[in-house]
Amino acid sequence: MYQSLINKEKKVAVVGLGYVGLPLALELAAHMDVIGFDINSKRIAMMQRKEDPSKEVDADMFANRSILFTDDVNVLKEASFFIVTVPTPVDDHKVPDLTPLQKASETVGKVLKKGDYVVYESTTYPGCTEDDCMPILEQFSGLKGKVDFKLGYSPERINPGDKHHTLSNTVKIVSGCSDESLQEIAAVYESVVKVGVHRAPNIKVAEAGKIIENAQRDLNISLMNELSIIFDRIGINTFDVVEAAGTKWNFHKYTPGLVGGHCIGVDPYYLTYKAQQLGYNSKVIASGRFVNDEMPRYVAKKIIQHIIKNAPSAANAKVLVLGATFKENVSDIRNSKVADMVRELLEYNVAVDFVDPHADAEEVKHEYGLNLAAEIGKGYDAIVLAVAHNPYKDFSEEYLSSIANEKALFADLKGIYRNKISKLKYWSL
Structure with a gap:
């Protein structure tokens, strides 16, 4: 298969x-003929104009690439090696929502031929590729999985906003349903991942390897969040504590924060869901998720407590929230815990100016029912630095004071302005 792809016979x-599929498609298109498929025609039109809707890929990455962008399922019939990179969210009850994965499997199943390969990159629980996706491929193709077509899993390791850890310089986990398929799949990825790949012994190991990457980070951040609540009651700064503890050679520097996004804030639920199916109720992972999910409410409560004690008129209080995306310097708003915090503030009937230089106002309105303000105003009783976008890192205290009321709170959730604020009341996680 690999040689046929390199020779552009397939x-x-x-x-x-x-944010996962487009960079991969463009990298592969430097070596092979690629069909880039998405059901969103608006996004396809942008990519045909060499624009990345996620604002992660520069225009020059589209140059000299053998790629056809399409939303036409019939075009997929020309392909022989399919890579599925659709989202794997959870629903309102924190239960895995496999709808995008199921729909993508249906689409691929309808065009699948004998001898084809299907590789999944979407993060999910161990067993999903073989137990949930393969039967759909079989149903819609009429073919037998692992016999008529080959199956594999290679979890994505894209870090949005990170220009240092990229697809080409980050080791990729690969797996296949047989030794032969593993070698063919590995060869395809080795053509674009310059630092090499890790061959997992089977598909379930590859799935599990991916999901514990994010579960581990989630647990470490939940520990720091819980510590921040304890240290706040003691009256010491968590970032000062982490700095002190970090002088030990084997201490890992995690920091507290709002854990959102489509990876760390979602993936642990896939693992606890699978554990429940197997008759085990997760304790440690579930506890970490509970702590992190409660942080937006905790932050909002701290802000409201300050307003009640210090604002000239609590009934007319006004709060500025800086940042709406799930992390700094990206446009992605999915599973934004900042939005949850804003909703909590609005429950107290305070006015909130919600701003972000990267987020799309229409998307924020559609996803959360919240309005982004066009610009930063004045007269705030609290200023919340929620996302460390570059434009928010260099505010002078004079500027912050000029847009705030006397005795206003500066809630620095990222600890960026630690030891730099004296005129405003300073608080951080």
Whole structure:
């Protein structure tokens, strides 16, 4: 298969062109003929104009690439190697929502031929690729999985906003349903991942390897969040404590914060869901998720407590929230815990100016029912630095004071302005 792709006798199709799929498709298109497929025609039109809807890929990355962007399922019939990179969210009850993965499997199943390969990159629980996705491929293709077509899993390791850890310089986990398929899949990824790949012994190990990457980070951050609540009651700064503890050679420097996004804030639920299916109720992982999910409410409560004690008129209080995306310097608003915090503030009937230089106002309105303010105003009783976008890192205290009322709170959730604020009441996690 690999040699046929390199010789351009066969084509690769990347199904789902978000922050994971598009960079992968473009890298592969430097070596092979690629079909970039997405159901969103608006996004396809942007990519045809060499624009990345996620604002992660520069225009020059589209140059000299053998790629066709399309939302036409019929075009997928030309492909022989399919890579599925669709989202794997949870629903309102924190239960895995496999709808995008199921729909993508249906689409691929309808065009699948004998001898084809299907590789999934979407983060999910161990067993999903073989137990949930393969039967759909079989149903819609009429073919037998692992016999008529080969199956594999290679979890994405894209870090949005990170220009240092990229697809090409980050080791990629690969797996296949047989030794032969593993070698073919590994060869395809080795063509774009310059530092090499890790061959997992089977698909379930690859799935599990990915999901514990994010579960581990989630647990470490939940520990720091719980410590921040304790240290706040003691009256010491968590970032000062981490700095002190960090002088020990084996201490890992995690910091507190709002844990959102489509990875760390979601993936642990896939693992606890699978554990429940197997008759085990997770304790440590579930506890970490509970702590992190409660942080927006905790932060909002701290802000309201300050307003009640210090604002000239609590009934007419006004709060500025800086940042709406799930992390700094990206446009992605999915599972934004900042939005949850804003909703909590609004429950107390305070006015909130919600701003972000990267987020799309229409998307924020559609996803959360919240309005982004066009610009920063004045007369705030609290200023919340929620996301460390570059434009928010260099505010002078004079500027912050000029837009705030006397005795206003500066809630620095990222600890960026620690030891730099004296005129405003300073608080951080």
